[in-house]
Amino acid sequence: MPAFEHSYPETPRHVALIMDGNGRWAHQRSLPRSAGHKQGVEAVRRAVRAGLDLGIEYLTIFSFSAENWSRPPSEVNYLLGLLRRFVRQDVAELHQAGVRVRIIGEREGLQRDIVRMLEECEQLTLHNTAMTLVVAFNYGGRDEIAAAARAIARKAVSGDLAVADIDAAIIGAHLYAPDIPAPDLLIRTSGEQRISNFLLWQLAYTEFVFVPEHWPDFNREILERAIQEYSGRDRRFGGLTAQAL
Ligand code: IPE
Ligand code: IPE
Ligand code: MG
Numbered sequence: 001m002p003a004f005e006h007s008y009p010e011t012p013r014h015v016a017l018i019m020d021g022n023g024r025w026a027h028q029r030s031l032p033r034s035a036g037h038k039q040g041v042e043a044v045r046r047a048v049r050a051g052l053d054l055g056i057e058y059l060t061i062f063s064f065s066a067e068n069w070s071r072p073p074s075e076v077n078y079l080l081g082l083l084r085r086f087v088r089q090d091v092a093e094l095h096q097a098g099v100r101v102r103i104i105g106e107r108e109g110l111q112r113d114i115v116r117m118l119e120e121c122e123q124l125t126l127h128n129t130a131m132t133l134v135v136a137f138n139y140g141g142r143d144e145i146a147a148a149a150r151a152i153a154r155k156a157v158s159g160d161l162a163v164a165d166i167d168a169a170i171i172g173a174h175l176y177a178p179d180i181p182a183p184d185l186l187i188r189t190s191g192e193q194r195i196s197n198f199l200l201w202q203l204a205y206t207e208f209v210f211v212p213e214h215w216p217d218f219n220r221e222i223l224e225r226a227i228q229e230y231s232g233r234d235r236r237f238g239g240l241t242a243q244a245l
Helices: 022-028 033-054 066-070 073-096 112-124 141-158 168-172 220-231
Strands: 014-018 058-065 099-104 131-139 185-188 207-210
Touching (some): 033 131, 058 073, 073 112, 099 112, 131 141, 141 168, 185 220, 207 220
Parallel strands (some): 014 185, 058 131, 185 207
């Protein structure tokens, strides 16, 4: 077996997507921003199908950030409506395809019907194993770390945890979905090269690929190109590569 076997094209186990550019996609077509969001849902469907075909184990999508509440109420309401419709129309199909759905993000303060809907979706698909679709909704990386800090502080105050034992593993164990491995590959569409408060903790050693296409145009080919680029990267995790050993 060649020593550099690891650098052959390989499928990342976990791909995270920052779905950006819906508004710009619509603007380029003289359409309202809502039209971009609507087409964005089609792109989510394509991404899930491609993820299943390619054997990706975890696909995480950034659907609504903790900061997105600062958009005009009409846009926020439209996005919430799309989420409701997506759950109503797509979850049965996802379930049939063997997709497990998990939601990460702050549930505190969300409308009760939305929380119930998200919980039902997780319950229904709980035992599916073909792929896990992680939907980041009302998600902020700093909020996630702050929530973990609160939970850890409570345990320290009650005496269940010694302060000296708080390390990276303990913090990781208190995040929204502690059992899910960190993303191998993060793709952000629309050319913006920033994290926008997504998965701050988990992205420590993730490979980033930024693509110029707007999210509503996302498809299998774009995903495959990003995976191709990923497979040529030399992941080191602070150590040395196999070739250098
Ligand atoms: C991504 O597209 C969707 C969400 C953030 C909910 P945008 O709405 O951010 O589109 P741009 O960035 O304004 O083009
Ligand atoms: C990140 O996109 C959030 C989602 C994709 C849901 P934004 O469009 O909100 O990010 P910024 O504001 O350009 O950094
Ligand atoms: Mg944007």
